[in-house]
Amino acid sequence: MKIAIGSDHAGYQYKEKIKLFLTGLGHDVTDYGAYSEESVDYPVFIRPVAEAVARGGAERGVVLGGSGNGEAMTANRVKGVRCALCWNVESARLAREHNDANVISLGQRMVDEKTALEIIRTWLDTPFEGGRHIQRIRMLDT
Structure with missing residues (x-):
């Protein structure tokens, strides 16, 4: 999968670790930065x-910051993106099953x-449930 x-x-430290994790699973990962822990403005990346x-x-996207909030807000400004801020495995599972989240946001300061x-693994492995959720997704994407 292209990610x-x-x-x-x-979020730089986790980005680097997640990038290795994803490539280790065989995914094709494109890194849009940041490229260090030097202070930057998150929307740029x-x-x-x-x-x-x-x-x-890319089929999916992963965005990271301190809390993940600003990153999720930025991603969700782009039409066609459904970015879910996730803080545990259950929130990631539901983001895929019910919301067909194509981008995930994580806060490095919020989760170990x-x-x-x-x-990340749960989000990648969980399929969209479809059914009653399709109409809601269409409403988001209009």
Whole structure:
């Protein structure tokens, strides 16, 4: 799967670890930055991830920051992106099953590394349930 990834300075460490995790699973990962822990403005690095997903250059996107809030807000400004801020495995599972989330946002300061990787794995492995949720997704995407 083609996956776009990006972070600000506060999510940089997890971005690097998640990037290795994803490539280890055989995914093709494109890194949109940031490239260090030097303070940056998150929209510069998050919007390109969302745009890659929206235009079909990536099937999914992962965005990271300190809390993940601003990153989710930035990604969700791009039409066709359904970014879910996830804080545990259950929120990631539901984001896929019910919301067909094509981008996930994580806060490096909010979850430990092991949990972050479990969240990513769950989000990747969980299919969209469809059914009653399709109409709601269509409403989001109009």
